[in-house]
Amino acid sequence: MDNKHREFKTCPVCSSAKRLFETLAQAGRDKGTVNKEAKMAFGGARGSVFDQARASMILVGSTAPVYDVKTDICMECGCVYATDFTIGEGKVLPVGKADNLPPPPTKP
Numbered sequence: 001m002d003n004k005h006r007e008f009k010t011c012p013v014c015s016s017a018k019r020l021f022e023t024l025a026q027a028g029r030d031k032g033t034v035n036k037e038a039k040m041a042f043g044g045a046r047g048s049v050f051d052q053a054r055a056s057m058i059l060v061g062s063t064a065p066v067y068d069v070k071t072d073i074c075m076e077c078g079c080v081y082a083t084d085f086t087i088g089e090g091k092v093l094p095v096g097k098a099d100n101l102p103p104p105p106t107k108p
């Protein structure tokens with residue numbers, strides 16, 4: 001599987017670009033309490049995809065699908081939606097995890 005990164009700048013329901021945690025992050029940047037490059041999210045998930053029942057049969061160093069998803073809340077309609085995700089392949093670590101997802105591509 002190729003690595004893939006997608007960003008969603010607007011709410012899929014009302015098309016607003018105003019997000020709760022991004023707004024809070026900007027308020028923190030304005031006050032100097034949040035780093036300029038820091039991103040805030042309502043939630044997210046990061047991990048690998050494999051069947052735990054097969055974990056003992058998966059070779060260390062082989063690859064498994066991995067993901068990193070972040071969400072935020074629309075300030076206009078309250079919709080919780082994915083603001084970005086990255087998927088790809090990660091190497092299986094000795095503890096049975098695959099979590100070495102490369103960083104998302106840099107913006108031009």
Ligand SMILES: [Zn+2]
Pocket residue numbers: 011012013014015016074075076077078079
């Ligand atoms: Zn909305």
